[in-house]
Amino acid sequence: MPVSQQATRLGELEAACRRHGVPLTVQRRVVLDALSRRTDHPTADQLLVDVRTHLPGVSRTTVYRVLETLVRLGLAVKTCTPGSAVRFDPRTERHHHLVCLGCERVIDLHAPSLDRLRLPAARTGGFEVSDYSVHFRGTCPDCRRRARTGTRRSR
Amino acid sequence: MPVSQQATRLGELEAACRRHGVPLTVQRRVVLDALSRRTDHPTADQLLVDVRTHLPGVSRTTVYRVLETLVRLGLAVKTCTPGSAVRFDPRTERHHHLVCLGCERVIDLHAPSLDRLRLPAARTGGFEVSDYSVHFRGTCPDCRRRARTGTRRSR
């Protein structure tokens, strides 16, 4: 992510913290920064590694807590994945995903043709929809190659 | 699920086991049966409870392993959720989901109008798509009520 967009994100964080009346801590800045630099929907533990290169001594607990806060502030969302670790996405605008069933990688897909779907209102039964995304399941190029050569996946 | 459909599922299991050359065990029958009776995308541990009412003494490990097998045999899929426990879905035909951000409930949505989406092929970069589903995020009726009355969510 370009420097200018990073600056924008920090501005968003500042505004969101003020709006919600919560302190703007170094840890929150560093975690949002680390998350925003990635497009691979990292887990909390993966982010912990990045975060500690910029600010050693940050605790795992704090990363978990800050990520929850970022979601609450509307600066990140939890990505739906078939796996057993929560993954975070710094992109909150509507977009879609390619989900690899081999390695559980989640790849962003921007597709305007999918951005205006209509949900059949009759079927929602009082469920209030705030957003949606399309998940395409399949096999990523790496896993296709591995499948051909008979190699086991390493993730 | 009606009795006749249950019978069909057992037939599918039988066929799939033969096709893959794996034994058809009691445990596999009971786990598939328990999963097929639910529409709420249960976790392995939730299924363990159901399974043990029919066949006490089944181990947790076995349920985890059988579920992996059912996915491999094409009789179930892992559901994408924002939470931190893997959830399973016995419906492998194309359908969509309402995902509640409050309680993480996942509700099935059948909507023919969403069943024929076209993926912009140019954007997939060698990713091989086998299927897709649309995830509508939002708030379920229960959580909306809880939000209005100020009650905390209990799941």
Place this chain on the structure above:
DNA sequence: TTGTATGCAAAAGGTTTGCAATGAT
């Protein structure tokens, strides 16, 4: 100064693995 966030340690929740015994074909 006041209230929230952080770090630590420990617990809780979810999943996987090695191995001996069992069971399906």
Place this chain on the structure above:
DNA sequence: ATCATTGCAAACCTTTTGCATACAA
């Protein structure tokens, strides 16, 4: 008879919690 599956126990990974301290406003 043969090979995969099961059950158990333990390890492993992920997430949450309680509490004293540190920090932002």
